[in-house]
Amino acid sequence: GGIITQTPKFLIGQEGQKLTLKCQQNFNHDTMYWYRQDSGKGLRLIYYSITENDLQKGDLSEGYDASREKKSSFSLTVTSAQKNEMAVFLCASSTWDWVNQDTQYFGPGTRLLVL
Amino acid sequence: AQKVTQTQTSISVMEKTTVTMDCVYETQDSSYFLFWYKQTASGEIVFLIRQDSYKKENATVGHYSLNFQKPKSSIGLIITATQIEDSAVYFCAMREDQGGRALIFGTGTTVSVSP
Numbered sequence: 001g002g003i004i005t006q007t008p009k010f011l012i013g014q015e016g017q018k019l020t021l022k023c024q025q026n027f028n029h030d031t032m033y034w035y036r037q038d039s040g041k042g043l044r045l046i047y048y049s050i051t052e053n054d055l056q057k058g059d060l061s062e063g064y065d066a067s068r069e070k071k072s073s074f075s076l077t078v079t080s081a082q083k084n085e086m087a088v089f090l091c092a093s094s095t096w097d098w099v100n101q102d103t104q105y106f107g108p109g110t111r112l113l114v115l
Numbered sequence: 116a117q118k119v120t121q122t123q124t125s126i127s128v129m130e131k132t133t134v135t136m137d138c139v140y141e142t143q144d145s146s147y148f149l150f151w152y153k154q155t156a157s158g159e160i161v162f163l164i165r166q167d168s169y170k171k172e173n174a175t176v177g178h179y180s181l182n183f184q185k186p187k188s189s190i191g192l193i194i195t196a197t198q199i200e201d202s203a204v205y206f207c208a209m210r211e212d213q214g215g216r217a218l219i220f221g222t223g224t225t226v227s228v229s230p
Contacts, residue, residue, distance in 0.1 A: 031216050042119075042206060042220035043160075050216065058217060088158060094216065101148050101167065102216055106160035 002027035004107035006091050011112045015083040021076045021110045023091030032074035033092040033104060036060055043090060049074055078112070085114040117142050119209050121221035129229055133195045136224045138207030140188050146212035149190045151179070154204040154223070163205075166190055194226075202228045 004025045013019045025032065031050045035043040035058075045058030047066035055066055065077040076089060088111050092104040118141040128134045140149065149166045164176045166183050173181045182191035194201055207221040 033216070033218075040222075042222045043208075043218070044220070045217045048216055056215065090160065101165065102210060103150065103162055103165055104218055105162060106152075109158050109160075111158075 006107040006110050011110055013081045013114050017081045019078040019081055021089050023074045024072055025093040027093055029093035029095040031094045034076045035090045037088045081114040087112055117219050119207055119219050119221040121207055121224050123224045125225040127227045131196055134197055135191055135193050138190045140209045142211055144211035144213050148210045150208045151192045152206045197228045199228050
């Protein structure tokens with residue numbers, strides 16, 4: 001077993017501000033992900049990383065940067081926060097093997113509010 | 116293009132009964148994986164169960180089971196002997212074998228279990 005930790009839990013920013021969200025996992029998983037969830041909607045992929053220093057764009061990557069500093073951590077930066085933006089950012093991790101087939105496990109989320 | 120559709124927005128059931136929720140997917144890939152996740156009121160996302168497209172038998176884990184109808188591109192989730200704690204939003208998701216690691220999510224079905 002393992003856990004995924006996301007910091008901060010809540011993030012309040014100003015319009016135009018650069019904001020960074022952090023994620024740590026101790027599953028020893030190879031792949032990590034960032035998703036965005038808007039109220040009442042499903043999750044949409046922003047970025048993922050299959051190994052340290054690797055980055056792959058998802059459908060929602062515009063307006064975001066990501067960084068995989070080491071195997072256990074994955075950061076997401078909102079490059080310029082949009083006024084009245086409100087969303088939950090979820091980090092996930094997975095490993096590929098015949099048993100797990102890349103099943104993703106999620107962190108508790110960071111709730112973003114831009115004033 | 117890959118797509119996951121959950122048409123039921125919400126379902127209400129009495130405790131100890133069975134609830135069934137639908138999910139339909141679109142994919143061009145011959146090999147894919149289907150997942151169900153539960154999001155609790157606190158926002159936590161929990162992996163429940165997975166169906167591999169090449170497997171004919173329906174997956175079962177605890178009181179969760181799947182109704183996989185491949186010709187109809189359908190993967191229903193069945194929860195038997197429901198408990199109050201099963202009240203949550205349930206998301207269906209798909210990963211294509213040739214589509215990288217991204218999960219495509221449906222918009223979710225809210226289940227309310229009453230005593």
